[in-house]
Amino acid sequence: xxxxxxxxxxxxxxxxxxxxxxxxxxxxxxxxxxxxxxxxxxxxxxxxxxxxxxxxxxxxxxxxxxxxxxxxxxxxxxxxxxxxxxxxxxxxxxxxxxxxxxxxxxxxxxxxxxxxxxxxxxxxxxxxxxxxxxxxxxxxxxxxxxxxxxxxxxxxxxxxxxxxxxxxxxxxxxxxxxxxxxxxxxxxxxxxxxxxxxxxxxxxxxxxxxxxxxxxxxxxxxxxxxxxxxxxxxxxxxxxxxxxxxxxxxxxxxxxxxxxxxxxxxxxxxxxxxxxxxxxxxxxxxxxxxxxxxxxxxxxxxxxxxxxxxxxxxxxxxxxx
Amino acid sequence: xxxxxxxxxxxxxxxxxxxxxxxxxxxxxxxxxxxxxxxxxxxxxxxxxxxxxxxxxxxxxxxxxxxxxxxxxxxxxxxxxxxxxxxxxxxxxxxxxxxxxxxxxxxxxxxxxxxxxxxxxxxxxxxxxxxxxxxxxxxxxxxxxxxxxxxxxxxxxxxxxxxxxxxxxxxxxxxxxxxxxxxxxxxxxxxxxxxxxxxxxxxxxxxxxxxxxxxxxxxxxxxxxxxxxxxxxxxxxxxxxxxxxxxxxxxxxxxxxxxxxxxxxxxxxxxxxxxxxxxxxxxxxxxxxxxxxxxxxxxxxxxxxxxxxxxxxxxxxxxxxxxxxxxxxxxxxxxxxxxxxx
Numbered sequence: 001x002x003x004x005x006x007x008x009x010x011x012x013x014x015x016x017x018x019x020x021x022x023x024x025x026x027x028x029x030x031x032x033x034x035x036x037x038x039x040x041x042x043x044x045x046x047x048x049x050x051x052x053x054x055x056x057x058x059x060x061x062x063x064x065x066x067x068x069x070x071x072x073x074x075x076x077x078x079x080x081x082x083x084x085x086x087x088x089x090x091x092x093x094x095x096x097x098x099x100x101x102x103x104x105x106x107x108x109x110x111x112x113x114x115x116x117x118x119x120x121x122x123x124x125x126x127x128x129x130x131x132x133x134x135x136x137x138x139x140x141x142x143x144x145x146x147x148x149x150x151x152x153x154x155x156x157x158x159x160x161x162x163x164x165x166x167x168x169x170x171x172x173x174x175x176x177x178x179x180x181x182x183x184x185x186x187x188x189x190x191x192x193x194x195x196x197x198x199x200x201x202x203x204x205x206x207x208x209x210x211x212x213x214x215x216x217x218x219x220x221x222x223x224x225x226x227x228x229x230x231x232x233x234x235x236x237x238x239x240x241x242x243x244x245x246x247x248x249x250x251x252x253x254x255x256x257x258x259x260x261x262x263x264x265x266x267x268x269x270x271x272x273x274x275x276x277x278x279x280x281x282x283x284x285x286x287x288x289x290x291x292x293x294x295x296x297x298x299x300x301x302x303x304x305x306x307x308x309x310x311x312x313x314x315x316x317x318x319x320x321x
Numbered sequence: 322x323x324x325x326x327x328x329x330x331x332x333x334x335x336x337x338x339x340x341x342x343x344x345x346x347x348x349x350x351x352x353x354x355x356x357x358x359x360x361x362x363x364x365x366x367x368x369x370x371x372x373x374x375x376x377x378x379x380x381x382x383x384x385x386x387x388x389x390x391x392x393x394x395x396x397x398x399x400x401x402x403x404x405x406x407x408x409x410x411x412x413x414x415x416x417x418x419x420x421x422x423x424x425x426x427x428x429x430x431x432x433x434x435x436x437x438x439x440x441x442x443x444x445x446x447x448x449x450x451x452x453x454x455x456x457x458x459x460x461x462x463x464x465x466x467x468x469x470x471x472x473x474x475x476x477x478x479x480x481x482x483x484x485x486x487x488x489x490x491x492x493x494x495x496x497x498x499x500x501x502x503x504x505x506x507x508x509x510x511x512x513x514x515x516x517x518x519x520x521x522x523x524x525x526x527x528x529x530x531x532x533x534x535x536x537x538x539x540x541x542x543x544x545x546x547x548x549x550x551x552x553x554x555x556x557x558x559x560x561x562x563x564x565x566x567x568x569x570x571x572x573x574x575x576x577x578x579x580x581x582x583x584x585x586x587x588x589x590x591x592x593x594x595x596x597x598x599x600x601x602x603x604x605x606x607x608x609x610x611x612x613x614x615x616x617x618x619x620x621x622x623x624x625x626x627x628x629x630x631x632x633x634x635x636x637x638x639x640x641x642x643x644x645x646x647x648x649x650x651x652x653x654x655x656x657x658x659x660x661x662x663x
Contacts, residue, residue: 038447051471
């Protein structure tokens with residue numbers, strides 16, 4: 001956890017880091033307010049840490065210990081085991097095995113194609129919105145951006161019906177019943193639809209800012225739009241595409257609602273399964289800990305490995321959204 | 322092993338389908354003569370996304386609005402005017418749900434913005450700045466449902482002994498009415514001590530859940546506001562200091578006004594997030610014990626009680642509530658841009 005949390009890296013502006021504020025003349029006054037400020041910051045840090053700590057420690061404690069004593073007693077009587085993990089993952093013949101491994105894979109099955117499809121399709125649209133000329137372009141783009149504010153809940157149920165029954169006007173079928181109930185394809189499509197305004201918005205803002213000269217040069221060479229898209233615009237847009245991809249990945253992976261509604265019992269992602277375990281197995285606290293940790297590993301790994309892009313995506317989405 | 326193989330297969334099918342669609346569509350347009358080609362290509366580039374938005378977002382939203390004026394019977398779908406909306410605002414449960422939602426929005430947003438500004442102001446350049454900010458940021462990567470589970474271990478009540486809060490109130494020897502015997506059911510009780518809130522006011526447990534929201538949301542807000550605070554030109558702060566401003570005055574009179582538009586953006590994002598909160602409540606109380614908000618109630622009413630019209634009205638209401646905040650945000654942004662330009 002390094003340079004990202006220096007916000008200058010997040011805004012991707014080198015100039016910022018050179019002007020970190022430590023003027024010599026104010027060091028005295030800084031020291032006096034510094035103590036209170038420092039205390040507040042440390043206390044907040046500790047408060048934010050404690051719940052995490054409780055979960056992590058509990059996940060390694062034996063079932064009996066979890067149920068009869070608090071996790072903080074571990075400091076007096078250390079007891080560690082991997083049984084909780086084995087049990088939820090479905091290794092061996094542990095009693096009450098949940099086979100969370102299946103749902104973990106479901107999450108990947110859902111997330112990877114959803115991200116690829118939404119970013120790929122959005123990149124095409126973003127290119128069209130920034131570099132193709134057609135009537136009503138700005139109007140259409142504004143409409144797309146306006147859709148950012150439609151809450152998921154407003155569109156979810158009719159979309160679900162479309163997949164399970166098709167669309168009809170009277171007896172005339174305008175969209176066939178594809179019988180996709182609880183198919184993983186429906187989850188891809190749902191995520192693609194709901195993530196589309198954000199992806200287009202972010203990518204278009206970046207692509208429209210690419211230097212005009214590069215594009216003109218390509219045109220002179222007689223390159224068509226597909227060539228321009230593939231050979232010029234996509235390579236230049238890698239930072240924006242990386243940010244959107246990672247943002248979408250974490251967002252889709254962490255989603256509960258779509259997974260729960262569209263996944264059914266077989267295709268549910270791990271987050272939906274986790275909430276189920278929390279609801280139906282009220283007494284299995286020891287299993288809940290391990291299940292929760294497993295569900296959190298992927299986004300944390302993505303964050304630590306790709307933090308720069310991740311934060312840039314967050315900042316771009318926030319500052320411009 | 323078989324599972325992993327089928328996972329790879331499914332992913333492959335998804336990616337393959339995407340590639341094939343794009344190639345076929347483009348291939349169709351390359352064959353067209355010059356003047357038409359440009360237009361056809363625009364259609365090809367835009368078609369998949371516009372179609373997805375139209376069929377997956379726009380039309381469904383219209384259908385939900387339509388359904389919100391109809392009764393709950395899927396077969397008859399009789400037009401009943403504003404009856405669903407009236408029920409939300411006149412029934413005790415409905416009013417509690419709406420008030421709870423606004424409590425989330427107001428309390429959550431104010432707390433997150435103040436905490437984030439505090440950290441952005443004080444954590445700047447102290448020892449361990451990065452560690453503090455990392456600790457605040459970790460919950461951002463964790464799903465909101467996961468955050469709910471993490472906090473279940475804080476609020477858990479007897480018979481289990483995992484609850485930290487119960488242990489603290491017991492250890493602190495608070496009076497029994499404040500949870501001093503370690504038996505208090507934090508997430509299912511609306512009142513505390515002698516206080517019991519009226520039926521249409523949010524209870525203690527709602528505020529406990531809002532704490533989870535604050536815990537999960539402060540990291541991003543801090544990150545954005547820190548970046549903004551560090552972006553304030555050095556010369557402005559120096560000038561204020563030369564005029565005799567203290568650190569505190571410089572922060573309130575120079576830094577805060579300068580980063581106002583970022584604060585508005587962060588607040589708007591938090592407001593929208595608070596309106597839509599479902600995961601935290603679903604993972605903890607499931608909306609029971611008077612903690613339900615609009616998003617949770619929408620799920621319960623549709624999926625558990627089959628109330629089509631009523632749940633649609635809830636969804637529409639959520640949409641309607643969000644709009645003014647987004648408009649205000651746009652206006653504030655535009656004003657900020659004009660100020661910067663002028």
